Amino acid sequence: MPSIIIRDNLQTIYSDIYTPEALAALSALAPLNKRIKTVMAERMERRADRQVHQKRIAFLDPESVIPGTSLRVQDARDGNFEGSVIPADLQRQWIQGTGPAAKPNAPLESSIRNVAYALLSGADGWMFDGEDALGQITTMSLDNQRNLKLAIHKDPVFLNVAGQVAQEINRWSVSFLGREVVTDWEAQLNFTTKIFRARGLHLDDRHIRDAEGTALAASIVDATLYVVNNVQALQKAGSSVVLYLPKIQTAGEAAVWNELLTALENHLGLKTGTIKVYVLVEQLEATHQLMEIRAALGQHFVGYNTGRWDYINSVSDALAWDKTFVNPNIEAITMTYGYMRNYEDRVRRAVNTPDRNGNFALWQGGMEPNIPVGSEAGVSASMQKAVAGAEREQREGASGKWVAHWKMVHIVRPVWEKAGQSNQLGRAFPRLTYTPADADGLMLIEPAPTDIRGARNLLSVALQYGNAFGQGMQAAALKPADFFGNDDILYLMEDMATGEIRLSILWEWLHKGAVLTEDDPTTGAKAGAIFSYALYEQLLDEEYAKLLKADTKDVYESSKTTTLPIALEIANVYVLSEVKPPWFIDLLNINLNNLDLAVARQRIRLYMDELTKNRIRITENLDFVASTSG
Template identity: 30%
Template structure:
């Protein structure tokens, strides 16, 4: 075990921040220091990780910028020539722990207290507690979320809703817990180490591991994570080094920390074997993060001539490039003896409209049947009401804990297959929907809600990213709509103003004129009309939290 540095923490107030030591400080906005989570030992661990790994993280982000410049010259993603041996040689990842071998239905959601209880009680095999796309990363959301997860691991978590006079507590049998930290591009601005904002990835990862590793082991489980938005296998190497160091620092058994990587960037799908290899002592699966994948596909290839993606509702898992990517995930995972988890069913049960509810259920059924028949070992749902539906489908077609025996050696997925542009149309309705959903979501996010129910779908940041990226891209290219009109600045402003009237009627004058909605409108409009594309809307919106 590495020797932990000994420090005397001194609290003193300054005009702009509160210092805990010469190296650690909080921003002046912080009113609650959450001493039960940010203990001396936890802060020392955070400082150690930041000092050791943050500079490498910043280099990786610079590498992303350099790669984008190559894409802007109309190069395309490809299978790396210098790692061909990894793709072609015979090797497998480390064995999967027993409580992660059957993941046929996973539920996901933010880390608020009631959600954690309901998700763990939902009947799903696993629950991904999310600090990322379905969490608005305010200081209180992130720190209270850590406390909620600690209480859940300790099995002391409870919640009382006075409006409903209803109490919530854990059942005897609960889902296995996984945690998704924020992506590499995000920072925790409220905590400074040596004058630099803390890496949000390290912050979320480290606090959960520090506080729960012993109890998780006592419970017969372990610290299990989902890793988001990896764009290159070197980022997987970074995460592997973070995990290895953390296990040694905390005195954990080597390899006991396990991860599932979300394949939600177009570049990652060309490096699946390399990502698995980099994390081979820790990785237990890959997941098809479909909404972020579409966002990444548009974002990375946005400056290619003739590259236009139709209305987002027309881009589904049956679109050739999406079908190819999901099947390639299955093939590479099963070759390396890890699980291939399918994508999200974002539908919410529609209680007051049986006909529309049945249509939604039929969509979910078709999606999940396609996944399990293709060879996926599990799937995602966003609402507890869909757990049993998905469970029944996987139970029918997957009698064993998983189907790693389905190797899909019949497939030969090419670079061309992964890049094929989906066919379809761009319509006024599609533009309006993107504007409407984007503004509603950003307003909810600014209010502290990362998972926002819109039009009977549970939306997270990935959906808003697709919405604003498509409108920006269509406007940049002045695309032709299906009715022959050109989508130029004049038409955008006309539709934008018209859709604001719709939003005002939907939410009412008071809500529409609130700070959150007015900021959301401003943010969305700026993102669309700026000539330079902004990589992530959440980095801009974070300034408003």
């Protein structure tokens, strides 16, 4: 009996990815699937318990042991654990770009251009995304792996495309920066550190199930396929094998990741700690356990990344029961806002606490979503804002930053070039404390606007994002419909995280009765009024109508009768539900490759019934058909 089941005939079509070595590794790691499913069920139980008993997340008992390890919590906090020496190619990561390595419904030569732009961008590292920014329609996760393998192995197909892309980058850079940024494109390909973001423990792979027919955790699949297919080529080139790990909520979950990575290393005969990982701090619970997570990952851990969107969503979700916790307009929740400011401070203090061998860790700053395309005034204002944000993070102690588009690399990177330091490892900050005031600070709401314009932004971009997702674009350049045609307002690169938070905030406003802070002439709503169901429905109708009228530059005409109505249905069910769904992506995932609104409604109802009655998320591919070839 096979230990894994691959759907349809994908094992043949993607034999370059599902190699005998990769299949053997997947089979070896498949038993971890039960452990991951158990940990995810425990996550849902903790979430439900907080809602029912109206409990805030608390710090761990210092005398307890981190689940899945023999580490005492207090030892982790004291740095009494073995961490990792930072490899040479991660010592300087001033700018890391992020984005997928594949495009939806595109031939190889077009799809792989994503990788060429990334590796010729001048970024110190590029996080090729298998999660929030990678579309999952059809076989995009496998196309992503294929493109990375071809690029890392410098296949002629990739090199031919890279030569063309180098010329395109230089044409843009001469027009925008006044100079060429790629002088020797073949040498430039060696400059950028290749990094891969695997999908989180909460997501399932769409193409593989274990021997019992249970969807295999996407984390197992992503990490295994990337490492097995590329470790030898990376090591031959003197490069580290580096992953980003998303959506970790607890140190116990980090220990599961550590078990997975160690098992993969053992299977491949690699030294423990060969695979290096950054952890995206995207969850409120994780911010209560930073040193514990770092200790649980041990020799694999190299650093943390801070960012806005997923983290905002997690705080909103953890406090869904708390009527006093209501987020303001999304633009107001910057990294200097209330709970965000305290979150960032804890991260920088956690990385610069040494382990028992004196090793510090890296802090990579958050995402710059701007794209320098628009009117001269709009681009100038947005680029000034982007540079100012980078300067702030550098001052605060970040060793580098993320950008969402290759054109931003040479605009933001000079901030760190000017500072001149490879990194800020070991910069002195106070050690973390674990007081009630610290916990309160991680949930601190400060006065800021909550208005109709903000609600329109939330609705418009959430609907557009759901629509883009259904078309295979999990990363898309979007802006509110009121600004279509206004080149002074730039498009921002939006990914799954920004969709999540928009619906999360709308859910808060509706179910907690957000108080509007401004008069609004378009609706007649007055400052002091409650954000009501009637107001929500009016705005939803109006914003949806704008999208139906938009030209194809902003909303593809074909989507208006296919993926856009499904996006509307999902958004409306999410926002109106008394029980807050844990993830927007769940409702989107179960409708991938489906263009039938009636089918979508059935699937959404099935998901919500399972969630409300049984506390179970449906995460499998509902269209899975096992391969007839075995």
